[in-house]
Amino acid sequence: MDEILRVTDLKKYYPGRAGVIKAVDGVNFSIAKGTTFGLVGESGCGKSTTGRMILRLGGSLTGGQVLFQGQDVYALNPKQLRTLRPKMQIVFQDPFSSLSPRMTVGEIIGEAVREHHLVPKKEVANYVGHIMDICGLDSYHKNRYPHEFSGGQRQRIGIARALALQPEFILCDEPVSALDVSVQAQIVNLLQDLQAQYRLTYLFISHDLSVVEHICHEIAVMYLGKIVEQGATRQVYDNPLHPYTQALLSAIPIPDPTKKTSRILLQGSLPSPADPPSGCPFHARCPHRMDICPKEVPTLREIEPGHFCACHFVEVQDTPLYFP
DSSP states (O other): OOEEEEEEEEEEEEEETTEEEEEEEEEEEEEETTOEEEEEOSTTSSHHHHHHHHTTOSSOOSEEEEEETTEEGGGOOHHHHHHHGGGEEEEOSOTTTSSOTTSOHHHHHHHHHHHTTOSOGGGHHHHHHHHHHHTTOOGGGGGSOGGGSOHHHHHHHHHHHHHTTOOSEEEEESTTTTSOHHHHHHHHHHHHHHHHHHTOEEEEEESOHHHHHHHOSEEEEEETTEEEEEEEHHHHHHSOOSHHHHHHHHTSOOSOTTOOOOOOOOOSOOOOTTSOOSSSTTGGGOTTOOTTTTTSOOOOEEEETTEEEOOHHHHTOSSOSOOO
16 A cells, blocks of 8 residues: 655654653654554653644654655645645544634634635535535534534534545544543544545544554554554554553453453553653563663564564563463
C-alpha cells in the first residue's frame, strides 16, 4: 500500500523548571494510505504531543522530520501550508470544548469550507447539509447550537467539520474517551464507515486498548516519549513482547465471569519526562529488570517479521512472556 505519512526521529522538548521536558523523544513510524495506525499508552507518555506535532500545531520541532505525501511539513511556507491544511484534519478529544458555543452547527461545519473555497458560496448550505447527513446528523440541526446536543452528537459535529474539508488524513485524538461506552461504539463504527467510503487514513490516539483493537490495523505503544513496541494489531495483542504492553493488555476487562485473567500490576508511577531514568525508560517499573537495563537504552528491534520491540529482556528470550 502507498505510504501517506512518515515520521522520522521526531523530538519535541520543552523547557521546564526541573530541566528539559522530553515530551517526544525519537519517534519513528509510517502509515499506509487507507489504514488506521493506533498510538497507545498512559496519560503523559507523549501521544497527543506526537499527533499535534505531525499537524504542525505545537510550534517548531526539536528534531526529526514529518513527511506527508513526500512533503516535509515543517519546510512549507505559509502559502504551501494553507494548501496542505484541508488534507490533514483533527477530531479533538473533548466534544464539549472543541466546538464554539457562539456558532450554529451549520456555521461550525461550513466556516472552513468557505475559507478554503471548496465549493461555490451558493452551494455551501447544501454541501454542509450533505456532510451532516453522512455523519448521522439531521438537516434541522444546522441552526442549533452545540449546547443543545449530547456528547455523541457533538462528536459527530466534530467529525463532520473535519470531513467537510475533504481530507486524506485525520488525527483522531482520543475521540471516544469522553463518551459513554454505547456511544463510543457508534462513533467508532462511523469512523470505519467513512474510512471505507472515502479511503481515509487515521492516526488514532487512545489509552483504551479495547477500542484500539477494534479499529486499528497497526499499533505503536508509547512510554515516556518513546515507542517501546510496534506491529500489526493482531501481532501485538496475540503476542505482546514488551512488559509494559503486557501490563496494559492485562488490564482490559473481559466480559466473561468464568474466565480468569492474571492482572499485571506495575510498581511505582510514570517517571517525569523532565528527569527520565537512565538506560531503558521502563526499567524502574519492570518485573524483568536486568543489570543492563539501567545502563543502556534498548533499540527498537524487529523480533519477528513486522513486530518491533525495545527491550533487553525480550532479546534473550526464546518464548513469549505473556500467556493469556
